[in-house]
Amino acid sequence: MIVMKFGGSSVESAEAIGRVVSIVEARLERRPVVVVSAMGKTTNRLLECARLAVEGGREEALAKLAGLREFHHAESPEEVRGAIDAHFDELAELLRGLSVLGEMTPRSVDAISAFGERMSSLVVAAAFRQRGIAASHLDAREMIVTDDRHTQAAPQYAETYERLAARLPVLAARGVVVMGGFIGATRAGVTSTLGRGGSDFSAAIAGAGIGAEEIQIWTDVDGMLTCDPRVLPGGRRVRVISFAEAAELAYFGAKVLHPSTVLPAVEKQIPVLILNSRRPDVEGTRIVARGAESANPIKSIACKRNITAVSIKSTRMLMAHGFLRRIFEVFDRHETPVDMVTTSEVSVSLTVDNAARLEAIVAELRAFAEVNVQAGQALVALVGDGLGERKGIAGRAFQALNGVNVRMISQGASQLNLSFVIADADVAKAVGLLHAEFFTELDPKVFDVAAREALA
Ligand code: ASP
Ligand code: MG
Numbered sequence: 090m091i092v093m094k095f096g097g098s099s100v101e102s103a104e105a106i107g108r109v110v111s112i113v114e115a116r117l118e119r120r121p122v123v124v125v126s127a128m129g130k131t132t133n134r135l136l137e138c139a140r141l142a143v144e145g146g147r148e149e150a151l152a153k154l155a156g157l158r159e160f161h162h163a164e165s166p167e168e169v170r171g172a173i174d175a176h177f178d179e180l181a182e183l184l185r186g187l188s189v190l191g192e193m194t195p196r197s198v199d200a201i202s203a204f205g206e207r208m209s210s211l212v213v214a215a216a217f218r219q220r221g222i223a224a225s226h227l228d229a230r231e232m233i234v235t236d237d238r239h240t241q242a243a244p245q246y247a248e249t250y251e252r253l254a255a256r257l258p259v260l261a262a263r264g265v266v267v268m269g270g271f272i273g274a275t276r277a278g279v280t281s282t283l284g285r286g287g288s289d290f291s292a293a294i295a296g297a298g299i300g301a302e303e304i305q306i307w308t309d310v311d312g313m314l315t316c317d318p319r320v321l322p323g324g325r326r327v328r329v330i331s332f333a334e335a336a337e338l339a340y341f342g343a344k345v346l347h348p349s350t351v352l353p354a355v356e357k358q359i360p361v362l363i364l365n366s367r368r369p370d371v372e373g374t375r376i377v378a379r380g381a382e383s384a385n386p387i388k389s390i391a392c393k394r395n396i397t398a399v400s401i402k403s404t405r406m407l408m409a410h411g412f413l414r415r416i417f418e419v420f421d422r423h424e425t426p427v428d429m430v431t432t433s434e435v436s437v438s439l440t441v442d443n444a445a446r447l448e449a450i451v452a453e454l455r456a457f458a459e460v461n462v463q464a465g466q467a468l469v470a471l472v473g474d475g476l477g478e479r480k481g482i483a484g485r486a487f488q489a490l491n492g493v494n495v496r497m498i499s500q501g502a503s504q505l506n507l508s509f510v511i512a513d514a515d516v517a518k519a520v521g522l523l524h525a526e527f528f529t530e531l532d533p534k535v536f537d538v539a540a541r542e543a544l545a
Contacts, residue, residue, distance in 0.1 A: 093307060213267050
């Protein structure tokens with residue numbers, strides 16, 4: 090059995106769903122379980138309706154909902170239009186309820202946003218049948234058991250795996266199984282969601298539960314690239330990458346894969362493939378438990394743009410202890426995650442992505458230290474397994490970056506990344522220089538050398 094996950098843009102229209110059906114049809118002998126996201130931007134549109142309803146815009150919310158209903162109707166096979174209508178009637182009821190209450194709980198957010206996947210899974214299952222392919226719809230809420238932390242619910246693995254193992258193989262033997270991603274239910278049967286972008290996570294959970302041969306994440310890019318195409322076009326596709334490297338890239342802002350996806354699959358050593366539903370013949374990127382030996386130490390360059398660097402200095406702390414604790418306590422109290430940290434005896438530099446609470450943080454830090462804040466920074470990370478054991482990487486990186494002002498440097502404790510903080514304005518230049526240094530000669534086992542695009 091394999092799990093094939095299709096994201097929102099892969100199921101955004103009847104035409105796109107038609108492509109999904111063809112892709113799955115070509116793999117029927119592998120007994121696919123299909124996990125789908127909501128169609129197109131449905132989740133955002135549902136949440137927008139809910140927000141309007143709560144904020145007194147009942148009519149506007151219902152009008153937007155009617156637009157969403159029309160969209161679903163237009164893109165659905167005849168067979169499910171009745172069911173789709175019933176879902177929208179229920180949604181309209183919920184929105185009216187919200188507008189009366191004038192407030193929204195995480196539980197009601199889940200009740201509403203779950204409709205996207207509840208419906209897309211019905212639509213996609215029907216699309217298979219319309220093409221003469223046996224398919225059954227499985228309500229993910231009967232399979233994925235979660236805790237009750239609504240909007241960010243955590244799967245209860247033992248129970249979930251048990252249910253998946255009991256149901257999926259039986260259904261998959263009879264035809265394609267289609268299940269919505271993102272959604273689940275608490276033990277009490279209340280609808281919950283795994284967090285935005287959670288369909289990848291659902292696919293990994295489903296794959297882990299049935300011990301799938303492979304989990305395929307079908308998206309709208311060819312796979313992981315050697316650099317972020319929004320920063321530098323012309324990067325190469327990475328053919329094989331380790332779980333650890335892929336997770337590291339995701340933490341640094343690569344948009345292709347949700348990092349949590351990795352966990353359930355890693356534990357069961359199930360390979361995850363990233364594939365392009367618009368170009369299904371491209372072999373994509375294979376994420377495996379352990380990466381292949383490669384002549385190329387760096388697999389990809391990731392960037393996190395528009396971050397803020399904070400440097401904190403206190404000469405009073407010379408030879409004293411507790412300085413780091415005092416600093417991080419402040420960030421913790423303001424629930425602000427810190428990304429990179431570099432330290433010396435009396436000074437600490439760190440970066441934050443979310444600067445919403447920074448003013449209050451800085452005010453507290455100033456009680457015991459000198460603080461300097463620099464917005465408009467960027468983090469550039471060279472990612473590759475075992476960087477700590479390779480000689481000469483830092484030398485090559487600094488040589489390449491000659492002429493770019495580097496503000497902070499860190500080689501992660503994970504040995505997976507060598508990162509720099511530079512001015513955001515220098516990102517394109519820096520990534521171009523690093524890319525030329527590390528990706529001019531490519532190991533064909535690890536990188537796609539055939540599609541040689543000129544670097545812009
Ligand atoms: N539909 C959900 C979202 O937009 C989950 C997903 O697409 O993965 O966040
Ligand atoms: Mg997604």
